[in-house]
Amino acid sequence: MAATLPTQAEPDPASQLPSYTAEEQALILRNDEGIPVSVTDKKPWTPLKIIVWALIALAGAAGWTALAISRGERVNTVWFVVVAVCTFAIAYRFYALYIEKRLMRPNDRNAVPSERVNNGRDFDPTDRRILFGHHFAAIAGAGPLVGPVLAAQMGYLPGTLWIIVGVVFAGAVQDMLALFFSIRRGGRSLGQMARDEIGRVGGTVAMVILLLLGTFAVAVLALVVVNALAESPWGVVAVGSTIPIALIMGLYLRYFRPGRVLEVSVIGFVLLMGALVAGRQISQSSWAEHLMFSPVTLSWALMAYGFVAAILPVWLMLTPRDYLSTLMKVGTIFVLALGIVLVRPWSEIPALTEFASNTKGPAFAGTLFPFLFITIACGALSGMHAVIVSGTSPKMIQKESQTRLIGYGGMLLEAFVAVMAMAAAASINQGVYFSMNMSAGSIDTLAAPVIAAMSPEEAAALTPADKAAIAIGQLDVTNAAGEAVSIEWETAENGVVVTTTGAEALEQIARDCGEPSIISRTGGAPTLAVGMANILRQLLGGHSMMGFWYHFAILFEALFILTTIDACTRVGRFQVTDVLGNWFPKFKNPSWQPGAWLGTAAVVALWGSILLMGVTDPMGGIKSLFPMFGIANQLIAAIALSVITLMVIRKGYLRWAWVPGLPLIWDIAVTFTASYQKIFSADPALGYWKLWSVTRQAIASGSLEGQALANAQATLRNSAIQGTLSIVFVSVTAVVIVAAAVKAVQTIRTKDTTTSEDPFMPSRLFAPSHFLASRLERKVEKEYAAVGDPALLIGRRARDLKP
Amino acid sequence: MRLHLTGLGRFWRSLVWFVRELAGETAYDRYLARCRLAEAQGCSRPLTAAEFWRARGDQEPPPRCC
Numbered sequence: 121m122a123a124t125l126p127t128q129a130e131p132d133p134a135s136q137l138p139s140y141t142a143e144e145q146a147l148i149l150r151n152d153e154g155i156p157v158s159v160t161d162k163k164p165w166t167p168l169k170i171i172v173w174a175l176i177a178l179a180g181a182a183g184w185t186a187l188a189i190s191r192g193e194r195v196n197t198v199w200f201v202v203v204a205v206c207t208f209a210i211a212y213r214f215y216a217l218y219i220e221k222r223l224m225r226p227n228d229r230n231a232v233p234s235e236r237v238n239n240g241r242d243f244d245p246t247d248r249r250i251l252f253g254h255h256f257a258a259i260a261g262a263g264p265l266v267g268p269v270l271a272a273q274m275g276y277l278p279g280t281l282w283i284i285v286g287v288v289f290a291g292a293v294q295d296m297l298a299l300f301f302s303i304r305r306g307g308r309s310l311g312q313m314a315r316d317e318i319g320r321v322g323g324t325v326a327m328v329i330l331l332l333l334g335t336f337a338v339a340v341l342a343l344v345v346v347n348a349l350a351e352s353p354w355g356v357v358a359v360g361s362t363i364p365i366a367l368i369m370g371l372y373l374r375y376f377r378p379g380r381v382l383e384v385s386v387i388g389f390v391l392l393m394g395a396l397v398a399g400r401q402i403s404q405s406s407w408a409e410h411l412m413f414s415p416v417t418l419s420w421a422l423m424a425y426g427f428v429a430a431i432l433p434v435w436l437m438l439t440p441r442d443y444l445s446t447l448m449k450v451g452t453i454f455v456l457a458l459g460i461v462l463v464r465p466w467s468e469i470p471a472l473t474e475f476a477s478n479t480k481g482p483a484f485a486g487t488l489f490p491f492l493f494i495t496i497a498c499g500a501l502s503g504m505h506a507v508i509v510s511g512t513s514p515k516m517i518q519k520e521s522q523t524r525l526i527g528y529g530g531m532l533l534e535a536f537v538a539v540m541a542m543a544a545a546a547s548i549n550q551g552v553y554f555s556m557n558m559s560a561g562s563i564d565t566l567a568a569p570v571i572a573a574m575s576p577e578e579a580a581a582l583t584p585a586d587k588a589a590i591a592i593g594q595l596d597v598t599n600a601a602g603e604a605v606s607i608e609w610e611t612a613e614n615g616v617v618v619t620t621t622g623a624e625a626l627e628q629i630a631r632d633c634g635e636p637s638i639i640s641r642t643g644g645a646p647t648l649a650v651g652m653a654n655i656l657r658q659l660l661g662g663h664s665m666m667g668f669w670y671h672f673a674i675l676f677e678a679l680f681i682l683t684t685i686d687a688c689t690r691v692g693r694f695q696v697t698d699v700l701g702n703w704f705p706k707f708k709n710p711s712w713q714p715g716a717w718l719g720t721a722a723v724v725a726l727w728g729s730i731l732l733m734g735v736t737d738p739m740g741g742i743k744s745l746f747p748m749f750g751i752a753n754q755l756i757a758a759i760a761l762s763v764i765t766l767m768v769i770r771k772g773y774l775r776w777a778w779v780p781g782l783p784l785i786w787d788i789a790v791t792f793t794a795s796y797q798k799i800f801s802a803d804p805a806l807g808y809w810k811l812w813s814v815t816r817q818a819i820a821s822g823s824l825e826g827q828a829l830a831n832a833q834a835t836l837r838n839s840a841i842q843g844t845l846s847i848v849f850v851s852v853t854a855v856v857i858v859a860a861a862v863k864a865v866q867t868i869r870t871k872d873t874t875t876s877e878d879p880f881m882p883s884r885l886f887a888p889s890h891f892l893a894s895r896l897e898r899k900v901e902k903e904y905a906a907v908g909d910p911a912l913l914i915g916r917r918a919r920d921l922k923p
Numbered sequence: 924m925r926l927h928l929t930g931l932g933r934f935w936r937s938l939v940w941f942v943r944e945l946a947g948e949t950a951y952d953r954y955l956a957r958c959r960l961a962e963a964q965g966c967s968r969p970l971t972a973a974e975f976w977r978a979r980g981d982q983e984p985p986p987r988c989c
Contacts, residue, residue, distance in 0.1 A: 240957045241982075253945045254985065263989035337989055378976030381946040435980030442984045443946070498989050508988040680987075687987045753989070914956045 137906055138899045148900060149228060155907055156886045156900045158228030158521060163894075173213070180206025187277060191471065194600055197543035198464045200280055201457070204539040208532045211288040216528040219293065223768065223776040224300050226520035231883040233307040233515050238911060243307070245912055246516040248525060249891060255513045255530045257446045259295070259505045261680040263498025263753070264538035266344055266644035269651075270746060271495045272545040272553065273483040277471035278492050279542050286493070286500030287535035290783035294757060296527030297764045297780055298506040299514055303523065304877040307515035310506045314763045314856070316876050317770065322859030326759055329852045330507055331695055333752040335723065336845070337504065338688045339730035340749035341681045343741050346418045346731070347643035348674050353411035354403035354634050356418075358671050359678040361395035362444065363425070369440035385443045392444065396671055400634055412636070415735035422685070423728040429686035430693050430720045431713075438686055445683040452676045456540050459655040465547035470600035480596060483557040483642070484746055485805045490794040494750035499538025501787065503756025505531065518887040525891055544651035550599055551607030552638075555588045555626055556647045558595075559740025560640045561831075566591035585623035588639045612663035634667035642742040649673035685727075692723035737838050738831035744808075744842060747794065751846070754791045755853040761787060762860040769864045772873035788857065795850035799843060808843035812836060885912045951975050 140148070149158040163169075183203035186195055220226060237243035246254070271279035302308055308316070311330055315323025349355045369388045377383060402408065413421070429437045475481035476488045484495055493500070513526055545553070558566070567590040571579050582590075592607055599605050609625035610617060611632055620628045629650065630638045638646065653669035661668065694710065697719040701708035707715045734741030761784035768777050801807030804814045815836045818824055824832050867873070886904040888897035905913065943949055951972050958969040970978065 240954065247944065249941060250944045253941070257987075258985055259988045261987060261989045341989060374977070374980055378973055378980075379948060379951055381948050382942060385946065433981065434984055439980065439984045442987070445987075502989065504988045508986045512985060684987050684989060687984060690983070691986065911957070911960050914953050914960075 138902050140899070144896055144899070147896060151229060151882050151884060153884070155884050155909075156904055157883045158519065158886065158889070159894065159897050159900055161521075161889065161894075173210075176206050176209050180210065187280065187471070191600075195276075195467045195471075196464055197460060197467050197546055200276070200539050200543040200546075201460055203280070204284055204536055207284050207288065208536065211292070212524070212528060212532060215288060216292065216296065216524050219296070219776075219779055220521075220524050223773060223779050224297070224520075224523065226300070226523060227880075228519050228521050228889075229880075229883055230520060231881040231885065232303050232517055232520060233878075234517060235883060235885045235912060236306075236878075236881060237515075240914075242512070243515045245518045245885060245887075245914075248518060248522045248887065248889075251513060251516050251518075251522075251526055252530060252891065253450075254516070255509065255526050256533055257449060258508055258512065259502070259530060260449065260534045260537055261498070261684050262341060262344065262645070262677050263502065263504075264534050265541045265648055265677060266746075267496040267498055267750070268538050268542035269545040269644035269648045270483045270557070270742075271492055272469060272542060273473065273481045273557065274476040274488060274492060275470050275472040276467055276542060276546045278476055278488055279496055280539060282493055282496055283500045283535050283538045283542065286496070287531060290757075290761075290786065291499075291501040291505075291535065292528040292531035293780060293783060294501065294503075294761055294764065295505050295509065295531040296523055297768075298510055298760055299517075299527035300520070300523045301764060301767050302510045302514035303517060303520060306878050308510070310510045310760055310763065313510070313767070313876075314759065317763055317766050318856070318859045318863055322856055322863075325852060325859075326763075326856045329849070329856065330756060330759065331692065333756050333849065334504065334507065334688060335692060335726050336730060336752045336849075337749055338685055339727035339734070340745050342419070342422055342685055342727060342731045343734040343745060344643040344645050345678050345681045345685075346415050346422065346735055347641060347742065348645040348649075348678060349413070349418055350415045351412050351636055352674075353408040354399040354667070354671050355674050355678075356411045356413060357399035357402050358392075358396045358675045359682070361399075362392065362441065362675075362679060362682070363437075365391045365395070366437050366441040366444065369443065370436040373440065374435050381443060384440070385447050388440065388444045389447055392448075392675070396668065396675060399671060400667060403634055416732070419728070419731050419735050422731070423724050425682070426685050426689045426728075427720055427724045430689040430723070431716050434690075438690065441679075441683055441686070445679045448676045448679050452673075453537055453540070455656065455659075456544065456652060457536075459652070459659050460540055460543050463655050463658045465543070465655055465658075467543075467546040468549050468599075469546050469553070470598070474597050478596075479803055479805050482554055482559070482562050482595070482743075483644075484743055486747065486794070486797065490790040490797070491747060493790045494747050494754060494794050496538065497750040497753040497757075499535050499541075501754065501757050501783065502534075503753050503758070503760050506760035507756060518885060519883075519889060521889040522887070525889070529891070541648055544648055544655060546651075547655060548647065548651045549608045549625075550597070550605045551589075551592050552609060552625070552629060552650070553647060554592055554595055554597070554605065555607060555639050556641045556650070557644075558588070558591060558640060559642055559743060561738055561740060562743075563588050563591040563640065566594045570594065583623065583627075584637060584639050585626040588626055589623040617663075632663065632666040633670040635670070640740075642740055643746075644742075645674060645677045648677070689720065689723050689727075692726075693719040696722050733838050733841060736834055738834055744838065747798065748842060748846065748849075751791055751794055751798070752849060754787055755849055758784065758787050758791055758853055759856050762857045766860045766864050766867075767876075770867050770873055771875060771877075774868060791853075792850060795846055798846045799850075808839045808846060812839040812843060815839065884909050947979075950979060 147160045147162060148156050149160060151157050179202060183199045183206060186199045187203060234243050234245040238245060268279050268283065298310060301313065305313060311327040314326040349359060365388050369384045372384050479485050479487060484491060517526060567587045570590045589607060592605060595605065597605050606621060607625045608619055608621050609629050610619050611628050626639060630636065649670045652673040653666050656669040657663060657665045693716065697707040697715050706712055734745045737744055761780050764780040765777055765784055768780060797806050798808055802810050804811040815832050819832050819836065886900055886908060954975055955969055
């Protein structure tokens, strides 16, 4: 590799210079020294191009028609993919470009932070294609997979519409603008930018609430993992094995083969697949009963893991885990896309179900507006991106004109993952879907009237699957044909494909997946795993591979989430010790062990207590906490979008303030309505405080005893905590938004557009703007290889630079 | 046929380049190139590969979102 670096070979530069035509020359931007810095993108509309875009538009329109118009007949999920790809292509080419030209106005004559500092560490000019990969790996995790699965209870259409429209007008716009404004401000983080723009007090409040909201989000993700692994020996073996595998990888990289990241990742992957296969044997052996952990035990294990992972040296645990997780992320998403396109599963759910308009949905409570837009946060609009990404990608990007590719394009890819998750969830039989996403409490409540009419012997003989099947019969929901939902599952017995129904089907799925039970496996991850496994087994392995693919999917989701948990715990630890360091200077020293332990313990205690609250919630933790995860994430987006809108106004671009302003208003409407309902609703299924007062009355009446009393006490405690958190989150966010609005009004009145952007600095760096370089860009790259600054050429791809 | 092969070969090389860069395997080569450039400014004795990777192993991993 080193031998091909342009710094080593020093042939005569003049012989390497390409020759340009006069038109080409006119398109090349050069700085005062004559070094090329950019190529103006002025490609005329040729008939061929017009035809291609017309075809994309037509295919998209056909897809939308198939999804939106068809009623009473099944829709193929491949249309989800077609619609997403066509709409995203048009949005990227037209809307994102419009924002770029009118609002951002990237100036490639201006040097970006990576060029200004260029220290080879965090400020490192990185090839746009590599940065796209890094950026995507940083933003996409379990969120876009879980949200759409839960939203599928309302039908496929609302969720798919929101993901696609949301990402085009809100999520991708937020990511792109946050990235761009950070690039213009030396790569500062969202919190720092909030402080610079809004002022010290508002900015500090923003930083604290961002930390709190982030910790809360971690707790809910942890709950998803716990729900997926509880009472699942196979899952525990597979996910648990990632810890020793990460240790082996860490030691291998440290002492045996330093720098061989790919090699060690492949070794880790092979070991992981070995553990996955071994997991089946173990789950069928006598060890299995020792690996059946309750949610509470698993929560404590997760907290212990989070604590240890955050204080160990990073090379031992965090970094190798991250390699494994990224490999699985990219690989599995690719395999899932392949599966959907090749298998083309039919959607089993209608476009809209009854739960879109009532609050009786078992996966999450609440009507379509606002709760659909809360449940699907990641994939459509994710505030966390602005926080996570504003610290890294702006320091690595090479040119301002690459912002659309990295910011907008990266988020479109995450939305594509969300659409695939929706397709996988939609391909599951509705009866199965609801059996998995009803909490045990909901099943008991729904089935109670039917069971009450049975004889005591009959009632005593009911299995959990029987009860779930009875509950499904009582669920007020219909399928695409308008009939009552039934439970059906196709399996193979001795090579013959048979369809099982009702309680038998639920037991058969559990057998096929190698799980003790699949009933009430809430949280979205197990549902997605069944959907994915059912698609992937058609691609490879048939019915006998169902269990392998199911646990493969669980493993992949758990890996993401655990990586998020340990990374966020570590980041949180540094933030806590940083704050404590203001009073006790010793905390500022990161290698002071007691400080590290105390800081880590504080962060773990914070998310751990929320996690414990979730797993012990009698109503099912996901149902009560997942909406708050969405609200937290969307409130971060509200802060990010207000800071962005303020920056647009302060730039003097009031005309274009609607670009981030409209999604901001929409997001405020969604989050504040949802918070209002969560706090004030008179429906106990929705309002935390109504639930609290109803429960308190029930306890006071003295009619409850035993388990029912204990449940009521837990509900009383949890609803009070969740209600309080809802109030804190929304009111603190309101303070930040109001502070930003005040500043915006001041700016409009005084017309003071003193910019907080870094002063202009002439660029000496050339790099193409788009993922694929144009012919002229490739030519200029070769010229730049000869005339450019060698220190800026280090990150370049050798092949692109050959004359 | 040959054109087809070169096309495939190019694709394969691009893929290898992409994956190696993404994994950060080329970091030491880059570091050396950087050091060579900075020689005049006192980077006279670059870290050995072992020293470099050890220092890199102690860096914080990148942030991860939901």
